Amino acid sequence: MNSNDKYEVIIAGGGPAGSSAAINLATRGARVLLIEQTRFPRPKLCGEFISPECVTLFEKLGVADQMIAALPSKLSETVFYSRSGHSARVPSEWFGAIGIALGLSRAEMDERLLRRAIDAGAQVVEETQVTNLIIENSTVRGVTVKQNGVEAKFMSAVTIDATGRTRALLRHANSNEHPRRDRAPMVAFKAHLENTGVMPGACEIYFYKSGYGGLSSIENGLSNLCFIVSAREARACGANADRVMREVVCQNRRAQETLRSARLQSPWLGVSLEGFGRYSVAPLHGLLAIGDAASFIDPFTGSGMLMALQSGELVADQIGKYLQSASTNLGQLRSDYSAAYDETFDSRLKICSLLRKAAFVPGLAEVAVRAFGASEKIRRAMARATRRRRAKPFSFLRRTG
């Protein structure tokens, strides 16, 4: 890494969004620098449910064989359990693609994507934090970074924020915005467990009073448990994840059964969640956002990683056009990317926001799981709606007629 080098694209963050963008850009011949603050492989708080469409994207990214070599579990359905034990099944084949979802730890998945970015020709630096934007005349010209306490500057034609929910660069672009961790209304925890009673081949989702959690098999015979609770409930359990699991998650009858004899196989990870939804995807000339930095979709739709991979591809398409055309300027890139982003993701974000509201209304999840459990037609339409490109509001309801 030499700070005199000038890059066509700098990407901050090496999660699935950043790696997808790096692979897509580098394979087109762009000069790319990806900067990641940690050293991979590293654990990551996530449900580790990789939806079937991601498998098709892994093939396009040239990383499918590496993923299969990690021996992920194959998940053929997701089963939603209400607190009292009613269930609704959503087969993975309803999402098209190969019809099988994967259960694989983020340590394995993210590492394989990042190494593929290097093979594709991207320059990758780990253990280096992007600390600020270099802005001239309201246009982003590059970033400042810190590595082992030493600061450096890197210049680029376009900069991408792929730093996940921290949105490290977007926060600098909008200096009025400050992290609100102290007021975060929700908390999420995750750990790897052994000896759970999860159904083989299923991702199980449990609803309880103040949230929901997911349990599914991953590699090496382990299960991943990841759950969201209100910050109030977490505080009432002394912020002790083990207690939250026993006292809150196990309010769900099915979770009580599957977690009864479970043993912890990794330390708990915990994060506070400020909220969900859309942010500005192109806040300044020369700065574009992808993955969770652009929008955070509710996790129980199992499509956060899908959106991360897809938005990496989308941004690469738009930047590729910009780099090749002498007549396209940064203003045009900004509006083209925003329009393409809306076209691809707006509809599913709206549907998922409605589903989320239902999940957090006390008692409504119980009614919804019973209603969806009774009608395959509604379940199928709802599952497809969580992936749909632009659509008229509520058109999925009419189609079930």
Ligand SMILES: Cc1cc2nc3c(=O)[nH]c(=O)nc-3n(C[C@H](O)[C@H](O)[C@H](O)COP(=O)(O)OP(=O)(O)OC[C@H]3O[C@@H](n4cnc5c(N)ncnc54)[C@H](O)[C@@H]3O)c2cc1C
């Ligand atoms: C509780 C929970 C459960 C979930 N379960 C699922 C699930 O089962 N299936 C699913 O598809 N999605 C799930 N998601 C969503 C999924 O985790 C995200 O959508 C996905 O990780 C987004 O990828 P990303 O690359 O945008 O961000 P991230 O994966 O967060 O990657 C961002 C990277 O940027 C790096 N970084 C941050 N700041 C800087 C900086 N300043 N400089 C350099 N690097 C930086 C970080 O170290 C990190 O590696 C879940 C999310 C939550 C909260």
